[in-house]
Amino acid sequence: MDFMASATGSAALDGKRLDAETYRGESIQIGRFADSSASGGDSGFSTIGCGLWIQLPPLEPGAHVLKIRGGSDSFRVSVDYALTIDAGQS
Template structure:
């Protein structure tokens, strides 16, 4: 983690990352998700550079993530589509 750097952008606007260096975190339960299990999710240890997305308006969005630590480099681009909510 000491050498980790990264960036993220949503629709071309930079997002600030938070650094977690092995801190306890709680993963909430999401309906229909096998990964979050149980009635209340689970506790684990999180480390890395994390971003939190703001609520997204309906329509198309692009999320770009870049990171590196020592010889490891990560690059991911996501095309997100948000449907209008149902009343």
């Protein structure tokens, strides 16, 4: 995961900075299936993950804006999400 050496990034939710965690090629567990037949009898799988990761706090009902910026070497990403949380779904 050599590109992680120069990885930089930021994220903001409704204008408030979110702290990122850096993973440099660690084993991660993906999915836990309620119906094990959906995954061929397995309850998920392991893989290698790397990158800058954020976790969102629970969001209040209403409109929110999530902005993500990042890059490493020649790779760049810039994403803006307009999120709407329904009062009945929070």
